[in-house]
Amino acid sequence: MRQVLRRVRKVGAAGVQALSRRILRAMLALRRQDMSEEELRRSALVFAPHQDDEVLGCGGVILRKRRLDAEVAVAFLTDGSGSHPDLMPAPEMRRLRQEEARAASDRLGVAKDRVLFLDFKDGELEKHLDAATVRAREVLRTFRPEQVFVPHHQDGPPDHLATTKAVLAALRVESIRATVYEYPVWMWCHWPWIGLPGGLRERLVNLRQSFRINRAFLKCRCSVPIGEVLPLKRAALHEHRSQVERLIPDPRWSVLGEVFEGQFLACFFQNREIFYRHDLEA
Numbered sequence: 001m002r003q004v005l006r007r008v009r010k011v012g013a014a015g016v017q018a019l020s021r022r023i024l025r026a027m028l029a030l031r032r033q034d035m036s037e038e039e040l041r042r043s044a045l046v047f048a049p050h051q052d053d054e055v056l057g058c059g060g061v062i063l064r065k066r067r068l069d070a071e072v073a074v075a076f077l078t079d080g081s082g083s084h085p086d087l088m089p090a091p092e093m094r095r096l097r098q099e100e101a102r103a104a105s106d107r108l109g110v111a112k113d114r115v116l117f118l119d120f121k122d123g124e125l126e127k128h129l130d131a132a133t134v135r136a137r138e139v140l141r142t143f144r145p146e147q148v149f150v151p152h153h154q155d156g157p158p159d160h161l162a163t164t165k166a167v168l169a170a171l172r173v174e175s176i177r178a179t180v181y182e183y184p185v186w187m188w189c190h191w192p193w194i195g196l197p198g199g200l201r202e203r204l205v206n207l208r209q210s211f212r213i214n215r216a217f218l219k220c221r222c223s224v225p226i227g228e229v230l231p232l233k234r235a236a237l238h239e240h241r242s243q244v245e246r247l248i249p250d251p252r253w254s255v256l257g258e259v260f261e262g263q264f265l266a267c268f269f270q271n272r273e274i275f276y277r278h279d280l281e282a
C-alpha cells in the first residue's frame with residue numbers, strides 16, 4: 001500500500017489525470033459502436049442552445065453526413081446575446097452570433113435555408129419552456145427528421161437542459177419516432193478531461209461531479225469517427241469568432257481556448273464524437 005502511495009505521489013496529479021483518461025478512453029472504446037454508413041445517410045435535425053454548440057458537439061457528424069448527401073438542418077434555440085455581456089451590447093452580440101452561425105453552418109455544408117434561429121433570450125430558455133416546445137414542434141413538423149440531436153441531459157447549463165426538455169417534449173407531442181442522439185458539451189469540463197480547478201473545495205466538488213458525469217459518458221455508446229473531417233470542424237468553429245478570438249483588447253473577453261488551458265477545447269477534436277442514443281417512445 002505504501003509503495004502504491006509512493007508511486008501515486010511520484011506520478012503526480014498530471015500523471016494520474018493522463019492515466020485516468022487513458023482508462024476511460026479504453027472503457028469507452030470497449031462499449032462504443034460506430035454509426036453505420038446507412039445511419040449516417042439518414043436525415044438529421046440538430047438543436048443547439050447557443051451558436052457554437054452545434055460545431056462543438058456535432059460538427060464532425062454533420063460534416064460526415066453532408067459528405068454522404070444526408071439532409072441536415074440546424075436550429076438554434078437562443079439568440080446568444082448573453083455572451084460577454086459587459087463588453088458588447090446584447091443586440092450587437094445577437095447579430096454577430098447569427099452571422100457567425102451562418103458562416104459556420106456553411107463550412108459544415110448545411111444549406112442556408114436549413115439554418116433556423118428560434119431567438120429565445122440567451123440564459124432564459126427555461127422560463128420559456130412551453131413556447132420553446134411549440135417552436136420545436138413547428139421545426140420538427142417541417143423537417144420530419146429521422147435523427148434528432150440535442151445536448152446531453154446531464155450537460156449542465158440551464159439553456160442546454162431546457163433545449164433537451166423542449167425538444168423531447170415536442171417529439172412526444174408530435175409522435176415523431178426519430179432516434180435521439182444526445183451530445184456532450186460542458187460534460188467535458190470535468191476531471192480527468194480537464195485538470196482539477198484551484199481551490200480545495202472546488203476540487204472536491206468537481207471530483208464528486210466527475211464520477212457522475214463519467215458514468216454518463218460510459219453510456220454514450222454511439223460514436224462517429226471524425227478524424228478525416230477534423231480540419232473542417234476546426235475551420236467551422238473558427239467562424240464563431242466571438243467565442244474563439246478576443247474581439248476587443250480586453251482580458252475579460254474570455255475565449256474557449258482558454259478554458260482549462262485548452263484542455264476543454266481539445267476534447268472536441270478527438271477522433272470520435274460520442275452520443276447517448278435512445279429511441280423515444282412516442
Ligand SMILES: [Zn+2]
Nearest residue numbers: 049050053160
Ligand atoms: Zn451552449
